[in-house]
Amino acid sequence: MYLPKHFQEMDIGSLLRLMRARPLATLSINGESGPIVNHVPLLAFRDGQSLVLRGHVARANPLWRELGCEPQAVAVFHGDDAYVTPSWYPAKGEHGKVVPTWNYAVAHARGRLRVEEDPAWLRALLTELTSEQESGFSLPWSMDDAPADYIEKLLSAIVGIELQVERLDGKFKLSQNQNEAARDGVSEGLASRGDARAAAVAASMRQSS
Numbered sequence: 001m002y003l004p005k006h007f008q009e010m011d012i013g014s015l016l017r018l019m020r021a022r023p024l025a026t027l028s029i030n031g032e033s034g035p036i037v038n039h040v041p042l043l044a045f046r047d048g049q050s051l052v053l054r055g056h057v058a059r060a061n062p063l064w065r066e067l068g069c070e071p072q073a074v075a076v077f078h079g080d081d082a083y084v085t086p087s088w089y090p091a092k093g094e095h096g097k098v099v100p101t102w103n104y105a106v107a108h109a110r111g112r113l114r115v116e117e118d119p120a121w122l123r124a125l126l127t128e129l130t131s132e133q134e135s136g137f138s139l140p141w142s143m144d145d146a147p148a149d150y151i152e153k154l155l156s157a158i159v160g161i162e163l164q165v166e167r168l169d170g171k172f173k174l175s176q177n178q179n180e181a182a183r184d185g186v187s188e189g190l191a192s193r194g195d196a197r198a199a200a201v202a203a204s205m206r207q208s209s
Contacts, residue, residue: 001108001169006177009170015107016051018079018170019044020132025053025075027163029113031066038063042075042163043129044109051165053109054116054125056158064115064159073113073163079105080200084175088189089182103173103186103201110167116160125160174205183209 009015019025023041030036038061042053053075057063081104089098116122127143134140143151175183183205190202 001171003171007171007173009172015168015170016044018105018107019077022077022079025077027075029071029073036063053163056160059157059159067113067115070112070114075109075163077107080197082190082198082201084186088185090185103175105172108169109165111164113161113163116162119155122155122160174208
């Protein structure tokens with residue numbers, strides 16, 4: 001990932017919050033016949049001083065059969081993003097030397113990817129995943145709400161995966177390379193769009209200033 005210093009996010013807490021808030025990651029490895037890309041919810045866990053990502057795929061998914069040698073993988077977590085129009089820059093009316101861009105936040109986690117088939121491991125992961133995602137509902141669903149034999153059947157149809165993070169890179173591109181007037185113009189413009197993602201980017205810009 002191209003990572004200019006002014007866009008580099010090195011705060012682990014900020015990156016973990018992004019990863020937990022947006023767990024659907026783009027997971028990639030180099031397979032025997034070329035790149036293999038999947039979109040998989042991955043939960044970030046602290047394991048002592050280490051960081052691991054855990055998820056699962058369907059047993060019918062060929063990905064897990066490529067993991068015998070625990071290949072290098074990269075998981076990309078996508079935060080909020082928004083288009084930035086030059087019209088929000090004061091410089092547009094001064095000299096016109098402005099162009100469009102895109103503001104966004106991403107986290108890239110790299111490491112070895114392995115298979116996990118232990119039923120207890122899988123059940124614990126699914127319990128954590130559903131508990132976190134269901135927490136905002138008035139009547140949160142849990143696996144205990146479904147028949148036990150139905151859950152057991154589904155557990156046999158999935159395979160766990162775990163990525164031991166060896167490198168974590170964050171890029172929060174939030175107009176840090178612009179002057180204060182330009183940043184204010186972009187933040188106000190995004191906030192006025194009436195779009196949730198744009199508003200979230202505007203809020204992140206205000207927090208980072």
